[in-house]
Amino acid sequence: MAANPTHHARMKHVEIDHHFIREKDAVIKETLRLHPVAPLLIPHVPSETTVIGGFTVPKGCRVFINAWVIQRDPELWDDPLRFHPERFLETDINYRSNNFGFFPFGSWRRMCVGVSLAEKMVALLLGSLVHSFEWGLSEGTKPSLEDKFGIFLKKTESLVGIPVARLPNLEQYQ
Numbered sequence: 001m002a003a004n005p006t007h008h009a010r011m012k013h014v015e016i017d018h019h020f021i022r023e024k025d026a027v028i029k030e031t032l033r034l035h036p037v038a039p040l041l042i043p044h045v046p047s048e049t050t051v052i053g054g055f056t057v058p059k060g061c062r063v064f065i066n067a068w069v070i071q072r073d074p075e076l077w078d079d080p081l082r083f084h085p086e087r088f089l090e091t092d093i094n095y096r097s098n099n100f101g102f103f104p105f106g107s108w109r110r111m112c113v114g115v116s117l118a119e120k121m122v123a124l125l126l127g128s129l130v131h132s133f134e135w136g137l138s139e140g141t142k143p144s145l146e147d148k149f150g151i152f153l154k155k156t157e158s159l160v161g162i163p164v165a166r167l168p169n170l171e172q173y174q
């Protein structure tokens, strides 16, 4: 590459993009750690009575797994309530790593079948929104990060973001 400055310059851009993609993925992971879409996953029903960690789980009972709490457990995460995407840059934890401290898509056989699609769609959507607009809040607004529980997690208070077009060619927004 030292012998080919043009190629080197191009690679630098690729490196920057690559870094941007990794950071964007880390932001998405950290968001799903603190605010998992399905905080109790989907109810599971064991087909056989099983003992897990000393607890008997009877056949046919309904099991909810509280991913929301586990993903904020101070025994598993440093400073767990802090939004700190860099923690994912320092590890290789991913959605499929069967890490029982981080499983916003569930795990093992009943894991979300849409994980690959969701991973790409969320990254593309976030990338497009950040690339296309400067985002602001209305004067004096302080966004609340509190969650409202249900089968799916919602924000307690809706967030109103104000997009301002940042691409030079406004036709691109049509």
Ligand code: HEM
Pocket: 036, 037, 038, 041, 042, 043, 104, 105, 106, 107, 109, 110, 111, 112, 113, 114, 115, 117, 118, 122
């Ligand atoms: C950000 C987006 C998404 C999140 C956070 C998410 C999360 C989840 C979670 C937590 C489960 C339950 C796993 C468990 O209980 O162990 C699940 C199951 C499932 N998801 Fe997703 N999902 C997403 C997008 C999608 C998409 C795009 C599809 C389809 C194209 C999809 C299809 C399914 C299906 C069919 C199941 C049931 C799997 C089973 O029970 O075997 N999901 N998802």
